[in-house]
Amino acid sequence: MKLLEDRILTDGHVIGKGILKVDSFLTHQVDYELMDQIGKRFAKHYENSGITKVVTIEASGIVPAIYTAQALGVPMIFAKKAKNITMNEGVLTAEVFSFTKQVKSTVSIASKFLNPDDVVLVIDDFLAHGQAAKGLLNIIGQTGASVAGVGIVIEKSFQDGRQLLEDLGVPVTSLARIKAFENGKVIFKEADI
């Protein structure tokens, strides 16, 4: 998605060897116009897939996910990273290790919001090692719902997340695919859509 790639080149910052900071439009301050376009792009790609729910994980996936859900006309569910006292019965969980934060956390979804008739589109902001998406697929699998695909805003294609998800039989659709960081600059490979 050229609009997104251009924005990454303009406003993204490469830190160290493998971190791309996009906190001015995606992960901290959020540009609703770009996110709305992103949602519409995912929705167009999956418009004939019979999607009934969009699922993401808190927190940076929430905005691209809600605009995708809006464009598809379906509810959005965001998985939680820790249980709280208002959410204890009928909760499905999976363990996720975050390489960015170097912590293991438990992600959870209330089972009542997904059933075997659901066709889910998973949306997330980043795909690197694929641990968050794998955790979501695990939880969704427990409900009997099927997954039509995983839509990613920014994929680090030099890491193994995409292969991990494809090995699980799930198609991945990334709007921007980063081949490498060279001398602090972002080098893209061709995006999926």
Add this chain to the structure above:
Amino acid sequence: MKLLEDRILTDGHVIGKGILKVDSFLTHQVDYELMDQIGKRFAKHYENSGITKVVTIEASGIVPAIYTAQALGVPMIFAKKAKNITMNEGVLTAEVFSFTKQVKSTVSIASKFLNPDDVVLVIDDFLAHGQAAKGLLNIIGQTGASVAGVGIVIEKSFQDGRQLLEDLGVPVTSLARIKAFENGKVIFKEADI
């Protein structure tokens, strides 16, 4: 906001003495249509306040905040509940105690996204003891930006959060105000807008 009050009566669940669960349309599964209406309502109320940024806190505040930001035509910033390695320089923090989760956490915003010229509208999903909003006001105050108001989706008016914020000189605008829970039912008082 009658649409919201009706939805709370239809789909909200009162648990124990003081917890309202609205996980089917706000805090876990999210109804984009209702959230879009909520965003437009906040925006209409604050349309002449010169708002330049909408600020919320992850995670359940994000959707009402982004729709409010969209309706006002300004960026949205969500405060983070924990620092991570991509966010370390120029970070402003405040400590927040969550009565719901019974944990103290550090909320943070990168200082570069707010400056003394900014006029901020704070949006959050719930107002109970006001600790999260107070933490946001603390951080925003550190940047020199001013706060035009705090917009709340659901206020528990029998708790002390609203008074706390008004004592800090900040107007509070709540779309639904809960006077009490009686025999597991929600009793409203008149909402602000």
